[in-house]
Amino acid sequence: MIAGAFYIAKTKVNSTAQGDDAYFICGEKQTIGVADGVGGWAKLDVDPGEYARQLMIKFFKAILMEPEGKINLKRVLNQAFLDTNAKGSSTACIINLKDHCLHVANVGDSGFMLIRKGGGIYKSEIQQRSFNHPFQLGKLYADVLDSVQQYKVDVEAGDILIVGTDGLFDNMFENQIKDVAEKSTEGGIDPAQVARAVAESAYQISLDKNATTPFMLASSKSRRHRSGGKVDDITVIVAYIVHD
Numbered sequence: 001m002i003a004g005a006f007y008i009a010k011t012k013v014n015s016t017a018q019g020d021d022a023y024f025i026c027g028e029k030q031t032i033g034v035a036d037g038v039g040g041w042a043k044l045d046v047d048p049g050e051y052a053r054q055l056m057i058k059f060f061k062a063i064l065m066e067p068e069g070k071i072n073l074k075r076v077l078n079q080a081f082l083d084t085n086a087k088g089s090s091t092a093c094i095i096n097l098k099d100h101c102l103h104v105a106n107v108g109d110s111g112f113m114l115i116r117k118g119g120g121i122y123k124s125e126i127q128q129r130s131f132n133h134p135f136q137l138g139k140l141y142a143d144v145l146d147s148v149q150q151y152k153v154d155v156e157a158g159d160i161l162i163v164g165t166d167g168l169f170d171n172m173f174e175n176q177i178k179d180v181a182e183k184s185t186e187g188g189i190d191p192a193q194v195a196r197a198v199a200e201s202a203y204q205i206s207l208d209k210n211a212t213t214p215f216m217l218a219s220s221k222s223r224r225h226r227s228g229g230k231v232d233d234i235t236v237i238v239a240y241i242v243h244d
Helices: 039-044 048-064 073-083 139-147 174-185 191-206 214-221
Strands: 002-008 021-026 031-037 089-098 101-107 111-116 120-123 128-130 149-154 160-164 234-240
Touching: 002 021, 002 191, 021 048, 021 234, 031 048, 031 160, 031 234, 039 048, 048 073, 048 089, 073 089, 073 101, 089 111, 089 160, 101 111, 111 174, 120 174, 160 174, 160 191, 174 191, 191 234
Parallel strands: none
Antiparallel strands: 002 234, 021 031, 031 089, 089 101, 101 149, 111 120, 111 160, 160 234
8 A cells, every 4th residue: 555645724714724634654554544633622722633633643653563464443543542632532534454455443524435446436434423523532532432433345456545534525525536536646646646636626625615515415414504615624645555
C-alpha cells in the first residue's frame, strides 16, 4: 500500500489555523488513519483539533509497538485513547493492510471508499446518534470504545483506497469521488496528488450554496433542510494497493 494525503482547513472566523482534522500514514506498519475533532468544543474555548492531533500522534506511537503481523487495531485505538489527555473528542477511522485484506476500526462519520477497476465501489457506513451528531472518542464518551466498528475488506492489486473525514463525504457523492480519483490516476501520478485533486473538488463544492450534496440530502431527511455544500475541514488520504 502506497499512500499520500492532502488537507484543507476550513475558512471560518472561529477556526484554528491548523483546523480540526488530523491524520497519519505509517508505511512501516501499512496503517493509515484520520481523525476529526468535534467542532462543538470551540464554544467552550477548546481547540477541537487538539484532541484529534494528539489522538493520531498517540496512535502512531502505539502502532509502532505492535508485534509484526499481529496488529490489533481496537487494542491500539484503546491505548491511544487512554494516552490522549487533551480536552475534546474526535471521530476516527483507522485502516491496516495485511494479507490482501483491509482491517478497519471506525468510530463516527469519518470513513473510506474502495474503488476497483471495472466500476466496483465499497463505502464504509457512518456511526451517528442523530443527524450531524457522530459517535466520538473523548473522555465524556468512553463507552463508545465498546461500539468501535471492526471489519475486514478484501483488496486486489490496482484498487484505490480513499480515506477521509466528513468534510469529504458530506460534500461529494461516491461517484463524484470515483470520477475525480480515476481521472487523476490516469497519468500514474503520486497518490498525494490524487488526494489533493479529490480534496480540492470537495472544497469547491463546500463553498457552493446551490450544490446538491450528501449533507443536504441527509439534512432534508432529518427535517433540517440545509442547502448547498458544507464548509468544513477536508482530509483525504489516497492509497494504491500494489503487488507484494
